[in-house]
Amino acid sequence: MKYKLFIISTLFLFNILTLNPMALENEDNLYIINCKRDILTLMMAYPDEIEDIEVSEDGFIYLILNNKKIIYDDKKEKNKYEKISNADIQDTLEVVYPLGDINSVVEGIDPGRARAYIFLSNIYGENQSEIEKNLSFFSTSCGNIMFNKNAKAGEALKKSLDEAKKLAEKDSKINNYIFPISGSYNYRVIQDTGRLSPHAYGIAIDLTRNDSDYWKWVDKSKGSKRIEGYPKELVRVFENNGFVWGGKWEHFDILHFEYRPEIILKSKFFGDKLDLNKKEWYEGVPINEQTEEIIKIINNKL
Numbered sequence: 602m603k604y605k606l607f608i609i610s611t612l613f614l615f616n617i618l619t620l621n622p623m624a625l626e627n628e629d630n631l632y633i634i635n636c637k638r639d640i641l642t643l644m645m646a647y648p649d650e651i652e653d654i655e656v657s658e659d660g661f662i663y664l665i666l667n668n669k670k671i672i673y674d675d676k677k678e679k680n681k682y683e684k685i686s687n688a689d690i691q692d693t694l695e696v697v698y699p700l701g702d703i704n705s706v707v708e709g710i711d712p713g714r715a716r717a718y719i720f721l722s723n724i725y726g727e728n729q730s731e732i733e734k735n736l737s738f739f740s741t742s743c744g745n746i747m748f749n750k751n752a753k754a755g756e757a758l759k760k761s762l763d764e765a766k767k768l769a770e771k772d773s774k775i776n777n778y779i780f781p782i783s784g785s786y787n788y789r790v791i792q793d794t795g796r797l798s799p800h801a802y803g804i805a806i807d808l809t810r811n812d813s814d815y816w817k818w819v820d821k822s823k824g825s826k827r828i829e830g831y832p833k834e835l836v837r838v839f840e841n842n843g844f845v846w847g848g849k850w851e852h853f854d855i856l857h858f859e860y861r862p863e864i865i866l867k868s869k870f871f872g873d874k875l876d877l878n879k880k881e882w883y884e885g886v887p888i889n890e891q892t893e894e895i896i897k898i899i900n901n902k903l
């Protein structure tokens with residue numbers, strides 16, 4: 602009995618000494634690769650806003666954004682609800698956004714539904730009056746829409762709606778999904794939460810409303826039916842211009858499109874696998890003057 606215990610404890614010790622350090626090293630590696638990719642896509646998505654990054658002595662990473670330091674990962678343990686209600690930037694990029702077409706409500710993911718408010722406030726305005734100074738009417742082929750002009754959000758909306766109108770000219774059914782547009786800027790909180798809606802920042806648009814569009818209104822089967830019929834080309838137009846679609850959330854919000862270019866870029870360049878076999882952590886990103894510069898900054902600091 603004693604002998605058996607000895608073998609077991611020796612095996613246990615062997616495991617701790619040999620296997621775990623490797624596993625830990627791998628985990629550290631994955632964490633750093635993921636950080637670097639997040640920061641690269643953020644700096645590509647907000648080139649005029651994010652000036653630099655900084656790593657504190659205790660290992661916290663900060664973005665320098667409009668002269669302010671904003672924490673990237675607070676390293677707090679969070680459950681999936683806290684990751685939505687109290688997200689840092691890392692949390693907002695953790696779930697990969699699926700860029701492919703879907704035909705039903707997605708299971709278990711809400712990519713883009715977590716928002717880092719300190720980040721949004723810094724870019725789009727700290728409070729209602731600051732946000733409103735950053736709003737502008739954008740003249741699009743689908744009408745004049747009020748949107749935030751910072752970080753090229755309004756420009757991206759204009760491009761999306763101009764392209765959407767062209768789709769509708771080719772396929773008149775698409776008109777029924779765009780017109781009437783249900784809303785854009787609206788300084789309000791998300792229903793039943795104390796959190797500001799992305800509409801309050803002027804970075805979200807609701808296209809034509811249908812009774813099956815929202816997870817609180819209908820069950821998943823009705824939501825899936827609506828998603829199945831939703832024009833895939835229309836979704837792609839918005840995604841190509843940096844918008845995430847609420848139709849790709851388990852807590853679906855099908856009429857809702859939200860400007861989150863970093864989420865789209867991360868998914869586009871790096872897909873859903875944290876692949877360690879790639880030669881470089883940035884493999885997948887087009888290399889040009891801008892990205893080379895950003896990669897250099899990141900490699901220097903992380």
Ligand SMILES: [Zn+2]
Nearest residue numbers: 805806807857
């Ligand atoms: Zn909305």
